[in-house]
Amino acid sequence: MKTTNKINEEYLEKIISVAYGDASFIDEIKIYLDAKKYPEVKKVLNEYRDTAKEIKSFSLEEYRGKIPLNRPEVNNWLLAYINIFIRKPVLAAAMAFLITAGVAGYYIIDNSSNYMNGYSKTEMILAEKQAKESFAIVALIMNRTKDQLENDVFGNKINKPIKESLTVVNTYL
Amino acid sequence: MKKFLGLIFTLVLFTAVTVFPQDKTDYSKYPGYVDFGNISKFMSGDRVTQIELDANLLKMLSKMGGEKNADFQDVVSGLKLIRVNSFGLDAKNEKEVKEKITAIDQSLANKKWQRIIMVKEAGEYTNVYVLPSSDYENFLGLCVTTIDKNGKKGHDGPEATFVNIVGNIKMSQIGRLGEKFHIPGLGKADRKNEKKEKNEKK
Numbered sequence: 001m002k003t004t005n006k007i008n009e010e011y012l013e014k015i016i017s018v019a020y021g022d023a024s025f026i027d028e029i030k031i032y033l034d035a036k037k038y039p040e041v042k043k044v045l046n047e048y049r050d051t052a053k054e055i056k057s058f059s060l061e062e063y064r065g066k067i068p069l070n071r072p073e074v075n076n077w078l079l080a081y082i083n084i085f086i087r088k089p090v091l092a093a094a095m096a097f098l099i100t101a102g103v104a105g106y107y108i109i110d111n112s113s114n115y116m117n118g119y120s121k122t123e124m125i126l127a128e129k130q131a132k133e134s135f136a137i138v139a140l141i142m143n144r145t146k147d148q149l150e151n152d153v154f155g156n157k158i159n160k161p162i163k164e165s166l167t168v169v170n171t172y173l
Numbered sequence: 174m175k176k177f178l179g180l181i182f183t184l185v186l187f188t189a190v191t192v193f194p195q196d197k198t199d200y201s202k203y204p205g206y207v208d209f210g211n212i213s214k215f216m217s218g219d220r221v222t223q224i225e226l227d228a229n230l231l232k233m234l235s236k237m238g239g240e241k242n243a244d245f246q247d248v249v250s251g252l253k254l255i256r257v258n259s260f261g262l263d264a265k266n267e268k269e270v271k272e273k274i275t276a277i278d279q280s281l282a283n284k285k286w287q288r289i290i291m292v293k294e295a296g297e298y299t300n301v302y303v304l305p306s307s308d309y310e311n312f313l314g315l316c317v318t319t320i321d322k323n324g325k326k327g328h329d330g331p332e333a334t335f336v337n338i339v340g341n342i343k344m345s346q347i348g349r350l351g352e353k354f355h356i357p358g359l360g361k362a363d364r365k366n367e368k369k370e371k372n373e374k375k
Binding site for chain 1: 229230231233290292315
């Protein structure tokens with residue numbers, strides 16, 4: 001659009017915003033560069049700048065009486081709030097940040113009191129029970145083997161033949 | 174505005190990452206780790222016990238409890254992994270499990286593991302292996318493979334149990350602790366504890 005003689009509506013809005021000083025930083029740079037490049041843009045921008053200067057130079061006059069408003073009054077509080085956030089995006093972002101930080105903070109504090117290194121109390125209690133159960137299984141197997149050794153090996157396979165041999169020896173002596 | 178949103182997104186992401194740490198340790202790097210292979214295929218019946226306590230959890234357990242738990246904390250503090258797989262046997266899988274036990278036996282024999290107990294008698298198989306540290310002061314791993322024809326409770330029918338404990342193991346303490354704990358349904362160990370308690374009360 002800047003290359004042609006015509007300036008479209010959207011671009012014109014941007015020029016006006018820059019002239020009145022309420023454009024975004026990026027738009028401001030863009031229009032500034034275009035104005036340097038295209039005389040037509042520069043001309044329009046200067047015109048609006050002059051107008052803006054004139055408007056700003058107006059002194060405020062005290063108005064006595066009611067201002068006739070054509071637009072309907074916003075009674076809905078929710079709409080009013082939304083309106084604030086639409087008009088002030090930085091405020092909306094700040095609110096979002098505060099809410100996120102609050103939720104994250106609560107989560108971290110809650111986590112540190114109820115959890116240990118990512119494990120819940122229930123998980124820890126279960127883990128303790130399972131560790132003890134594991135040791136008990138090992139002990140059970142060891143004990144069973146020990147009993148088997150005492151009863152079967154020492155009892156039947158060693159003691160019994162020794163006893164029998166002693167009986168035989170006693171009989172012959 | 175975009176920068177601001179980016180900052181918020183980064184903060185939320187950072188919080189999520191720090192609050193929920195994901196730790197996947199490769200336990201096979203520890204010398205005391207024993208690969209039981211695809212044991213999960215046997216873990217489908219009614220009598221199944223599966224315990225897997227990782228290093229993080231064991232570390233936290235070692236800090237939990239007071240003086241009452243001192244013995245337990247002491248044993249657990251050196252451990253990296255506790256793994257127990259126990260399941261009932263039937264005619265179909267008994268042969269396969271016995272083959273697995275033989276394969277584990279051969280695999281450990283080829284490494285520096287020492288078999289301290291071997292029982293093979295009338296349907297009962299018990300192998301207990303330990304991996305001593307280089308200075309023979311303690312053990313770095315414990316492996317138990319067993320088939321008990323009567324099951325842990327003593328009347329359930331054949332049952333296989335695979336145990337692998339990885340880390341610094343104090344065997345005497347494990348035995349002592351194992352006998353001390355009341356684990357419902359753990360046959361003889363439990364009955365022994367009950368007898369001991371009854372005698373102490375008398």
